[in-house]
Amino acid sequence: MPIQEIHKHHLQEIFHQIMTLLEKQEIVNALVRRQDMPRQNLVESLVARQHLVELEQKLKQLHPADIAYILENLPLLQRTMVWDLVEVERYGAVLLEVSDAVRETLIEDLERDELIDAAEHMDSDEIADLVPDLPKDMVLDLLTSLNNEDRAQVQEVLAFPEGTVGALMDFDIVTVREDIKLEVVLRYLRLRGELPEQTDQLFVVDRTGTLQGLLPLKDILIHDPEVEVNDVMIVEPIFFHTDEDARDVAQAFERYDLISAPVVNIHHRLVGCIGIDMVMDFVSEINQKERLGQAGLHEEEDLFAPIWKSAQNRWLWLALNLVTAFIASRVIGLFEETISMLVALASLMPIVASIGGNTGNQTAALIVRGLALKQINTTNFLHLLYKEVGISLLNGLLLGGVVGLFAYLLYQQQALALVMTAAMMLNLLLAALAGIFIPMGLHKLGRDPIMGSSVLLTFLTDSMGFFIFLGLASIFLR
């Protein structure tokens, strides 16, 4: 089946076929294990082998990313069976495609020799990607098995902190000098016979390896072979330093529609390149991480991880949540006397807290976006503050009016309705301020504002919502 059909409609179908084969295989295995029908043994093992061969054939036709997809969706036992059938030379490619959580389960299954064989089919930057997930002794064996150049490159990549350009970059680049004719470049390329995947341009360097410019492949094609590289090259290219933040790089790729870009060291020497494929993977990984992190999942979770392990992944957040809930509960505790006199307060107080949390999160979402796009600065900050406070007062008046009316209709007490309206207005104002200052504060502290903003904000709007409402009630309603 051609790949274009697989990726679209049939990947899920193939998944089912594989599941069916696996189920047959399990039945066969179970029969073989029972061994109470010795005569049939041969037949069964033949059938078993046939299933395995069929499975292996199917896997061979698949792109490593598709094998990764299938492995992600298999429970642990079946995952191991399929993983054993993947060809060793594709181990690396598959490992790079699966999520971190699943990668761990696959690596546990690898023999030392298999890993070293697999590494022979990988680039040094790819090996470096895997190293952090390998057991320490395996890493040593792996590094020893590499040639000097590759080992040096792997170690170079590992020296860069996660999230920097250096940790993402690719060493496999083609360079040319600026004082040669395109004719010579063409001959060189034909002689070379292949180019790294996704090459869209060559890198022009001088004798010392300093970046001089870029030569897009399309410019080689459209220009007269007699002109020199420096007549057609891009002389002021966008480049990145090894220690730059990969998020900034992603923004530049998106903003300037880049496909690949050179990476230089502090001496402006070309050391590698960064391609759109890596940028896209990086962006989608960050996005997943932030989405899960926002909901309080500590890290990516294998869908088939054991219950005990998955539960741990969720405790950090729940423990924090427990503390904030206890505090909010104690705030209410302060006013138990007031509540016992007017029990309506108990049913009305969650409204104030809940709407406060929601309006605050709206503001915070806009601020987080503004921070990510670097839109917020000292010049426009005051304007923003003014706008959000204005909205909160407007909404406070409006929503406060509605809930006040609601309270009046239910309990027929004018004073209660007024307290409700006033509490809503104050809590919405507080929520707007929290929605601005919490993400900005986290950002100033160098934290990702997406991650903690919501829990901090909800904590504040809950506790303060209860405090303001019950506090006003205890003053005015006794």
Added chain:
Amino acid sequence: MPIQEIHKHHLQEIFHQIMTLLEKQEIVNALVRRQDMPRQNLVESLVARQHLVELEQKLKQLHPADIAYILENLPLLQRTMVWDLVEVERYGAVLLEVSDAVRETLIEDLERDELIDAAEHMDSDEIADLVPDLPKDMVLDLLTSLNNEDRAQVQEVLAFPEGTVGALMDFDIVTVREDIKLEVVLRYLRLRGELPEQTDQLFVVDRTGTLQGLLPLKDILIHDPEVEVNDVMIVEPIFFHTDEDARDVAQAFERYDLISAPVVNIHHRLVGCIGIDMVMDFVSEINQKERLGQAGLHEEEDLFAPIWKSAQNRWLWLALNLVTAFIASRVIGLFEETISMLVALASLMPIVASIGGNTGNQTAALIVRGLALKQINTTNFLHLLYKEVGISLLNGLLLGGVVGLFAYLLYQQQALALVMTAAMMLNLLLAALAGIFIPMGLHKLGRDPIMGSSVLLTFLTDSMGFFIFLGLASIFLR
């Protein structure tokens, strides 16, 4: 200043320089308006002109995406001033880069003629991107100003619903026949003299325009010019149909590391191509939209939109939130008698609701991710259900135990502590089920599960949390 420096460290600096120039300009304008110093008029208008020229110079050096960045960050009045200084031939490029909300404010400012001039510098797919934001009469004038081919293309793109490949695709592609030599391709390309931005491959078609294969530029370069296109072309390329979901395309680009891909109609005729730049823009737009939508913002919001307009953007969600809060409040209202007998219930009940909401959202985040990656199917669904229920029981026992202890320490009532623990366990179980079935239900209904899951889930865990806790209390604690 070279572009590579601008995008990195100096964009914010340039923004400040522009703000300073704008402020000077405003002072000059104010003086000119006063006109009480007629002698100085000439001097002032000269100074004014000088500032404007300086500003115009600065803008000329900037990439359209950077101009867009600056416009996004300017309050409305200053935004209009800067927008007036942008060259007409760059209007289109800038309009395509700004967010929808800001685009609206810029288009309001455009004269009919300016728009038609701007369109002359745009591709038909780009014009089609703008059309939905233009006033109707302008659209007519604009379409009339185009030549027949362009108009047909614009109308073709407009016929595809948003979010499909057809609505994103680019018509500007280079095709070749399969039975010619690379030598001929090379000559053709040199004669052509230029290729569309970001071209990484040529499209091979037959006489009827049916897609036959792809010819990557790098393959033209490395192969002997004497071989024929069909000897080196990729014969089973990944392609897309015009009516495919752009999200699926984005996933395929990421999975198979594509840079561009052909788009065909139902007769397998090549109609255009889709490039990684469009895919990246699409992905980031969707991400922004989902993030803001999750927090209850109806659409993208101009940071400098008037308060009244911004407030409206938030009402739909807040109105929904008001209804859910009212219902939760009435659930509590059912038990006012119980609460008045034991006021401790009022301070403990938010703990049950809050932790339920958080555990439910953890589950929902994993399910939403699984649905987006198409990981959830009938084969593994039961496994998943079993796992999440298991985690919820484990966490229910654990967290329920902690809060039970907390309640006991505070109020010294064993029965109250047991009710608290039992309520937590039940609400966490409910939360796990809701975290699975709510996103899956929304997905089945063809809705984006990211958008509504959280509000529905929190509503359920709040109301049911109160109901379970207070219900158990009213049975066992009287």
